[in-house]
Amino acid sequence: MKVKFTKMHGAGNDYIYVDTLRYPIADPRRAAIEWSRPHTGIGSDGLVLIGASSVADFSMRIFNADGSEAMMCGNASRCIGKYLYERGLTDKTEIRLETLSGVKTLHLHVSPQRQVDAVTVDMGVPTLIRRVELGAGYPFGEGIALSMGNPHLVIFVDDAESVDLPGVGPLLEHHPLFPHRVNVEFAQITGDAEIRMRVWERGSGITQACGTGACATAVAAAFTHRSPRRSAVRMDGGTLLIHWSEADGTVRMTGPAVSVFDGEISLPG
Numbered sequence: 324m325k326v327k328f329t330k331m332h333g334a335g336n337d338y339i340y341v342d343t344l345r346y347p348i349a350d351p352r353r354a355a356i357e358w359s360r361p362h363t364g365i366g367s368d369g370l371v372l373i374g375a376s377s378v379a380d381f382s383m384r385i386f387n388a389d390g391s392e393a394m395m396c397g398n399a400s401r402c403i404g405k406y407l408y409e410r411g412l413t414d415k416t417e418i419r420l421e422t423l424s425g426v427k428t429l430h431l432h433v434s435p436q437r438q439v440d441a442v443t444v445d446m447g448v449p450t451l452i453r454r455v456e457l458g459a460g461y462p463f464g465e466g467i468a469l470s471m472g473n474p475h476l477v478i479f480v481d482d483a484e485s486v487d488l489p490g491v492g493p494l495l496e497h498h499p500l501f502p503h504r505v506n507v508e509f510a511q512i513t514g515d516a517e518i519r520m521r522v523w524e525r526g527s528g529i530t531q532a533c534g535t536g537a538c539a540t541a542v543a544a545a546f547t548h549r550s551p552r553r554s555a556v557r558m559d560g561g562t563l564l565i566h567w568s569e570a571d572g573t574v575r576m577t578g579p580a581v582s583v584f585d586g587e588i589s590l591p592g
């Protein structure tokens with residue numbers, strides 16, 4: 324059976340998107356693994372399933388390239404907003420999206436030509452913000468851990484470019500402090516409200532950007548008084564604007580969403 328998909332990216336963090344209202348995926352874990360492969364598959368950071376919801380307008384599920392399912396994906400949520408509006412699945416410019424870490428609200432920025440090139444997402448309230456000691460045997464002494472619905476470890480460094488991501492990423496992704504593994508961000512303060520960040524994602528490795536990771540980075544920087552509560556997080560694939568609201572504690576993330584191509588592929592097996 325052939326499945327139609329759309330390849331999209333948010334600041335270079337690229338996923339395969341399938342509308343499961345039309346193309347149900349029985350084994351998304353296996354599909355994510357096989358389709359994410361660069362040479363024998365489509366090539367992506369993972370697989371995103373768009374579906375129905377009984378509590379919101381639509382739902383999303385996100386599977387990393389290793390097949391692990393995540394609670395939330397910031398870059399994908401913006402792309403879903405673009406997908407739903409531009410393909411006529413909704414005419415709303417404020418969309419409620421059910422995720423495994425609760426219902427998120429997408430605010431679409433629509434051009435006069437009815438194109439959605441940017442979206443602001445209410446990412447919810449960060450929780451479990453804490454300083455952690457990484458202990459002996461690790462290349463860094465401490466970091467700020469927190470949850471954006473999914474787990475993050477933010478490590479502040481003097482020079483983000485010099486971090487050996489392939490060398491230290493896997494080690495920290497599997498740190499015993501995080502029984503479900505963790506997404507690891509390396510952050511360098513580059514200005515009053517500017518942060519350079521590189522990421523090793525749980526289940527996908529190095530990605531060009533991480534939406535929840537950018538939120539975690541901005542929150543950790545504000546929490547440690549390294550930056551104000553509004554900041555720009557510059558990653559390899561692009562920059563996201565983050566605001567950790569003083570009023571209600573919600574994190575709002577604004578950034579791009581790009582549709583690359585449509586295709587079709589056979590289900591695995």
Ligand SMILES: N[C@H](CCC[C@H](N)C(=O)O)C(=O)O
Pocket residue numbers: 336385387392393394395396397398399473474506524525526527530532533534535536
């Ligand atoms: N690797 C993440 C899921 C994708 C999150 C990221 N791509 C984003 O944009 O938030 C995890 O396992 O929690």
